[in-house]
Amino acid sequence: MGETDFISGFAKGLSVIEAFDAVNSRLSITDIARMTGLERATARRCLLTLTQLGYASYDGKFFTLTPRILRLGHSYLSSTPLPRLMQPFLDQLSEKTGESASASVLDGNEIVYIARASHKRVMSINLNPGSRLPAYCSSMGRVLLAAMSDDDAQRILEGSNRLANTPRTKTTVSDLMNEVRTVRVQGYAVIDQELEIGLCSIAIPVRNTRGMTIAAINIGAQAPRVTIEDMVQNYLPVMQSTRDTIGAVLV
Amino acid sequence: MGETDFISGFAKGLSVIEAFDAVNSRLSITDIARMTGLERATARRCLLTLTQLGYASYDGKFFTLTPRILRLGHSYLSSTPLPRLMQPFLDQLSEKTGESASASVLDGNEIVYIARASHKRVMSINLNPGSRLPAYCSSMGRVLLAAMSDDDAQRILEGSNRLANTPRTKTTVSDLMNEVRTVRVQGYAVIDQELEIGLCSIAIPVRNTRGMTIAAINIGAQAPRVTIEDMVQNYLPVMQSTRDTIGAVLV
Structure with missing residues (x-):
């Protein structure tokens, strides 16, 4: 150019x-x-x-x-099939679990919400399509980092402002890379109050029919009420089934 | 300039x-x-x-x-106090009524959603902050038109592409101006399946402490399940009370 x-x-x-x-x-x-x-x-x-x-x-x-x-941001949301395609599945997921369900993609070292279904807020901030969170300390961020090569993921982590939002937040690049590798192997990421106290979440990648990760979906819940073990046992299978349905229509 | x-x-x-x-x-x-x-x-x-x-x-x-x-649209949503200020009130309103609650402002001849609380979709399209609907056939649009002078409202209606979305949609400028004047007097607008079949909604203006209308809030519901009379009787008082609480903090 x-x-x-x-x-x-x-x-x-x-x-x-x-x-x-x-x-x-x-x-x-x-x-x-x-x-x-x-x-x-x-x-x-x-x-x-x-x-x-x-x-x-x-x-x-x-x-x-x-x-x-808002017309500018809306140009993306309305012109991209992904948010519209995801929305009914997230609605179902939220309905089935009684929790909030979201989808996001990576933009630099942040995740960007592209769709969300929720009838209550689990975070102190309100999340909407267009909202952003740091990738290093969010479940969807870790899933999206795990879909990259180690080199690319490490570069993003090194370039992130890795604040300790809570005493539980992992902030060193080596701890986070270990976590990313674990997520890659187990196929899901869980966050136990690393973003804010009282919030836990579980995320999995959504892949297209060619096997490329093109988004992450997650479920967020309030920590004293739902444990990480509950999420893995009760929500993960529903999420995986939803994901497979979405993935089958993504070229 | x-x-x-x-x-x-x-x-x-x-x-x-x-x-x-x-x-x-x-x-x-x-x-x-x-x-x-x-x-x-x-x-x-x-x-x-x-x-x-x-x-x-x-x-x-x-x-x-x-x-x-999305960063561009998000600049507005995050930089404007109104959406953040409205959100918790809409959450409450949605919780109390079991329906979706939204807030919007006017941009040209369209309304733009600035905040929304919903756990189910009542329309065929999914509405999010940034979503747009024509003002002439939406309850919030009519409330925002009613807050203007007749001349200004008429100019917007004349410049609108007034489609008959359903057999019930009012499309002539004179019918719509009559409706706008009714809304101005009664203090709320109701839409009975003018936007799409199966959807009805009720909207009221939100005014700042100086009495200026700065947004509209509405509740939308499924038409066979909830009638316009139900909305006026059951939802309007809750909406008015919410609106007064919001208005008291808007300078």
Whole structure:
């Protein structure tokens, strides 16, 4: 790809959108310039372009994103068959187990939720399609890492900000690589309160008909009520059966 | 705003992202050029930029969006206090009524879901934050139209593609404006299978402490099981009480 095939104004604009998050919901031109590393004049032009197109609003000092931004993320969710294909299976899984069921894919060192069925929240944060969690400490993340070569998985773990969310969180690359290898052999991953206290989950890979892992599905439950052993005994067979049904239709 | 304050490459790139949807999930350069009205060379540069940044993938002929695109929509959901603030109230509402509860805002002539609590699907399509429905035939849409001046509401209705989704769907601007005025007076909107057969819903506005309508919340249910009269009698009081609690914390 040649130099001229890249539209730097587009790339810069996308970095401006990504700068907004829960902590930084109202941003000035100066804030954006600092966060993105763009020059002030460029940050200003990106923000004014977003405002003119209706993706942002401006009160004279601060910019905030508008719901129109959701059209962009929705383009992926609606254009990709995977989330739509997964949803009814996750609904069934949640119905059968009485717990929340989710599907995710890897993006860098994070998992991204692409579909979810839940009628109660098991985590302190609310998860929706588009929500992200670090791969190293989530059951679906470990399943997706286990689907890679050791080298690739290790590179992602080394590049992750491996915080000890709880006293149980595995944070060293060697502990995590051992875990990834175990997951690869046993075919599922369990997380016992490594992401947050009170939350445990079990995940398995979903493979297409060519044997490639293309997503992970999991079930999350509240830890004092459900143990890891319960999950493996009661939920794993249901999940495997669901997974096989999904996998049979994935080319 | 001056001519030079607008980054046209950014604007064009965003239109390329929005071109992808359920029907158009794999697009060639020619497809994108046709759909966006961009020149072929520009469409190509936008697509290659997206690919280089990891927002799209390219198999040599077709482009598809990647999960990284979800970061953009997620910027809005995580940066806006409203969805996070609404979620626990919708969870409660869904728990109390045993039905799905949602919140949305208006974007053009569509409503955009910003939060939702549901453990079963009542519609043929699955709704998630970011999902869109036409305003003219949805209960939340009518509530949001009723919060505007007649002129503004009428302009949106005139600009809407008012399909008769079912034999019950109101499609003329005059019928819809009558409905909007009724909603404004009675303080809630009900939809009886105008969006799809088998679905009814009731919606009310959520106002901030200054009295401005900033969102709508609704409850959707299956039509043969729950009637409009049931909804008004059983769900409306619970919704109003929830709404007053939300409104009290919205500045």
